[in-house]
Amino acid sequence: MQHRGEIIKEAVYKSGFPITELAKRMGKSRRWVYLLFENPTVSIDTILQIGTLIHYDFANEIETIKPLVVQDSDLTYTKEEDYWKNKYLKLLEEYNELLKKNK
Structure with missing residues (x-):
């Protein structure tokens, strides 16, 4: 294939x-x-x-085309969409933590 x-x-x-x-x-x-x-x-x-x-x-x-298996540190995703959604949420959480530190 x-x-x-x-x-x-x-x-x-x-x-x-x-x-x-x-x-x-x-x-x-x-x-x-x-x-x-x-x-x-x-x-x-x-x-x-x-x-x-x-x-x-x-x-x-x-x-x-079969869905991708994407690995990010200790997490594995079976769908590309799940990977990007979780990546976004992780970045959003980190951003919010930085905002709290800078206040």
């Missing part, structure tokens, strides 16, 4: 959309795009952004 980066690479090449233009519109370098093609854990947001730029619907490919 192809990973996310490979799926993006295939779609970009099939679309004929220039890598340079894709990088420019995303505010990234060409090197970043090529590294993205090798990345198995590309975020859904990035996939959707690329899909919009190259006029490609990744819906079929996204359904076949």
Whole structure:
């Protein structure tokens, strides 16, 4: 099974959309795009952004991709959404603690 980066690479090449233009519109370098093609854990947001730029619907490919298992210190998440939600809550708690210290 192809990973996310490979799926993006295939779609970009099939679309004929220039890598340079894709990088420019995303505010990234060409090197970043090529590294993205090798990345198995590309975020859904990035996939959707690329899909919009190259006029490609990744819906079929996204359904076949299994959820990521993300590890953060002693915590393991089975869904990417849970990881980001918990990461946000952790940062929010740390921010609130800093605000308390500075008062």
